[in-house]
Amino acid sequence: MRSTSALDPEVPSADACRRLRILHVSQPTDGGCASAVRSLAEAGTRAGHTVTVACPRQSDLAAWINDVGARWHPLPMVRQPAPGDIPALLRLRRLFERADVVHLHSSKAGALGRLALRSLGKRAPASCFTPHGWSWLVGGPMAPAYRTYERVAAAWTDVIVAVSEEEAAAGRGVLRQGFTRMTVIPNGVDTERFCVEGSRASRSAQPLVVCAGRLTVQKGQDLAIGALARLKTTGARLRLVGEGPDTAKLRELAAALGVADRVEFTGHRDPRPHLRAADVVLVPSRWEGLSFVLLEAMACGKAIVTTAVGGSGVVGDAGVVVPLAVGSEGLAAALDELFADEPTRRRLGERARARVCEHFSADRMLTAYLDLWDALAEATPGTGGGRDARKTSRTTSRRP
16 A cells, blocks of 8 residues: 555645644544544535544554545554664654644554654644543553553643543542643544344344443453353353454363353454344453443444443443442343343443434534634644633533
């Protein structure tokens, strides 16, 4: 694939064509973050802006970007700190000097991008950062270092955008006292694409739980397999839609718990037919900003069981939220209760669909980001990416 850049010197300035040059930077090239970047790139292009996405070559994101009319710039990055971070940082500095608005996505892009903004001083463009799940939630020995870095780097961008009220609250709890450069723009889904009507994947007559997403520790498929092993509902099956680094471990766990014959691994597939085929959709994440899969399943009109993590509050009275601390046992109990009550499943699914359509549509999300970019570009420049969010963000939290 030929890489192009909308930030090349010969491109007319934003002032000359009365449009913005917007640069998105993302380390993830799959999953919910990549889907959000694709949608935002398409929305910016349709609004008449010149849009570039800088990201690694892996997965389909680069091709998606070209498909929606934006441009792709190769930017090698990996999740963990690595020697390649130094050339990536230098490349970002050069790209930033030719952008009007920079939008950083995910922890790694946020870390390198904010360093680049800080190093540019008064030459830094307007900027915002969407964590899509805070870095320290990964846990482990690096969590204290991640919290410290986020406290320091928070001031190096104009606005931090949380994708749920819970994510905003978690951020304010870690960032410095009185931190104000944060707004909430909830994730949203295409409610015409994700809908009740449409094709359904094949299934047996046995009760079916569907769990969609990358097969990783974060998404908690091991908790789903543990819940299946504890179910009292006879013959229930679990379908894992997606692929990821934990596939082999999850197969081994299913065998060890004696449920390998009831766990289906589909690999990477369009999730919609599988979501529609489910009796219950399980979202057992260990941490999130706001899960796109959760919203997609709600838009498909399914009864939901989810862990109480960032963004789970969007379920409201349209599903069952289980404390993460009770683990597989609590998830199994919630699933058993729903399997035994078809009218409740149907009622929850109807509520879920209505709730997403009213509060979490893609149109609401994209309009909010377009407004934010406009406001950032109009704001009086500060120093080192440090303008006041109260002046730059007209976007307000949309609490349902």
